[in-house]
Amino acid sequence: MQTNAWKKFAALYGKEMRELLPEISVVLGLVILITGIHYIKPGDYSQLIVLPYIMLAGLVVFLPFISSGRLSREWSSNTIYLMMSLPVKGGMLLGTKLLALLSQYLINSIVLVLAGMLLAFPELRTLDSAALNQLNELLAQGMGPMLLAYLLSIAGLSYMISLSFFSQLAGKLVPRFSKLFTVIIFIGTFGLVGHLIDLAVTPVLPQLGFDLAGPIRAAEHMELVNKFLAVNSLILIAAALLLLVLSSIVYNRRVEL
Amino acid sequence: MIEFINVSKQFGATVALNNLNLSFQPGRITGLFGPNGAGKSTSLKMISGLNRPDRGEIRVHGQAPVGCKDSIAYLPEIDHLYPWMNIKQAAGFMQSFYADWDEEKYRELLAFLNLDEQMKISKISKGQRAKTKLLLAAARHSRYLLLDEPLSGIDILTREEIIQTLIRDYREGEQTVIISTHEIDDVEALVDEVVFLNRGQVKLSGNADQLREEKGMSLVEIMKEEFRHAN
Numbered sequence: 001m002q003t004n005a006w007k008k009f010a011a012l013y014g015k016e017m018r019e020l021l022p023e024i025s026v027v028l029g030l031v032i033l034i035t036g037i038h039y040i041k042p043g044d045y046s047q048l049i050v051l052p053y054i055m056l057a058g059l060v061v062f063l064p065f066i067s068s069g070r071l072s073r074e075w076s077s078n079t080i081y082l083m084m085s086l087p088v089k090g091g092m093l094l095g096t097k098l099l100a101l102l103s104q105y106l107i108n109s110i111v112l113v114l115a116g117m118l119l120a121f122p123e124l125r126t127l128d129s130a131a132l133n134q135l136n137e138l139l140a141q142g143m144g145p146m147l148l149a150y151l152l153s154i155a156g157l158s159y160m161i162s163l164s165f166f167s168q169l170a171g172k173l174v175p176r177f178s179k180l181f182t183v184i185i186f187i188g189t190f191g192l193v194g195h196l197i198d199l200a201v202t203p204v205l206p207q208l209g210f211d212l213a214g215p216i217r218a219a220e221h222m223e224l225v226n227k228f229l230a231v232n233s234l235i236l237i238a239a240a241l242l243l244l245v246l247s248s249i250v251y252n253r254r255v256e257l
Numbered sequence: 258m259i260e261f262i263n264v265s266k267q268f269g270a271t272v273a274l275n276n277l278n279l280s281f282q283p284g285r286i287t288g289l290f291g292p293n294g295a296g297k298s299t300s301l302k303m304i305s306g307l308n309r310p311d312r313g314e315i316r317v318h319g320q321a322p323v324g325c326k327d328s329i330a331y332l333p334e335i336d337h338l339y340p341w342m343n344i345k346q347a348a349g350f351m352q353s354f355y356a357d358w359d360e361e362k363y364r365e366l367l368a369f370l371n372l373d374e375q376m377k378i379s380k381i382s383k384g385q386r387a388k389t390k391l392l393l394a395a396a397r398h399s400r401y402l403l404l405d406e407p408l409s410g411i412d413i414l415t416r417e418e419i420i421q422t423l424i425r426d427y428r429e430g431e432q433t434v435i436i437s438t439h440e441i442d443d444v445e446a447l448v449d450e451v452v453f454l455n456r457g458q459v460k461l462s463g464n465a466d467q468l469r470e471e472k473g474m475s476l477v478e479i480m481k482e483e484f485r486h487a488n
Contacts, residue, residue: 003327003356011353015339081337084307086354087327175269252323257307 008088009096016100019070023063027108030056031115038119049119060108064101064157068164071097075172081257090251094165094244101161102154145222148229155236162243163189169250193239201235258283259304259401259433264313266299273299275457276313284430288448288465289437290480295454297437298334301403305331317401327355330399332390334406340379344372344389351393363396369425370418384415391419395426401433408440416443423447441477451476453483
């Protein structure tokens, strides 16, 4: 007699999201603070707000990767005893952790974009109709690449988080100097996967239309950027999946307490 | 039935289990006794699928332990619950994984153990945490209940509550209970079978009543006698 796999998945995902709540809240708090200052004291701090906003954007991108180190915290807090005694495989356990970290990124990045729009709103109101039309045109042209760049950031994060999981689990196989081995495995795997991607992708680049040695015409430029972003996203998603599968195998077959 | 067949396990230079052959009688309460480092906790972790043998095999109901985690309720010695959860959240979390979770039994045990659902794990005493762990393990109709040092560092009144819960809740013939403990006198009246482990091997095992009758002494005295000679 077993419970529904979705029920297990939802319980694990809910637990992960609850654990990420303080970090999500801190980012939301900072966004509200920056936006609030801009609206309460318009003009006074307009220039000063740009730098914190960019730093916040960096935090939003890197925070899920930093939070992926929580996997090791299951060991230090002994909750790994609970996790490993549950009737779930590593794939579900790590999958929910990855999904929660990506959710953290999605929530924070959407809030950041909305805050950016709010910050830009007073400036936009001063533009005349010709300037607004030009801006609309630019946005319409750039929407595709921007969405693809966002997809690339999700793919890149998935890859880095999976790599972090893999190195932490592989590090646990070495009881002594576990942290040192985690770092070595992380750097080694990062280099190895990068090299493998280079080996696999470089020969097929011309077939995909990438002829970086040749001249690039302006009309082809946007298409090339889109293709570049899409291909890189797919490669990173494939690498992330591979590392997640490897991590699951290590968790299911090698990790013990 | 739980069987250990020629099981060996080593952690670095330390031998935890040394070619252990052992079987636990189904539907009975077995006390797993022995000094520190005898291999009691390792044995329970192996049954729960948290450790793997270096050599030999373990069969739980004819299967490898990893395949029957949903029929095992494991209560480790350490605090393994998420400190930010309250008892209600911890129960909800466990309920999601086990089809044998019994909500009515959970409510009864909650009242019996004097616990409040709103109590936060990080804020409660060691005794209350021990009772919470027992509550979450015993609220299930699990085929196997494994208790690793459930009375360790707990005051006498809480120990009694835990023992009473085990007596009250035990389903004779249906459930196999294994209790690993140093507090032999506390569980003396509870166990049907006993296994004394020493350095990863069975030193003595058998029916508790028969052993007491044969040797004319209590289980605590038997252990002292056996291990005094061993050392």
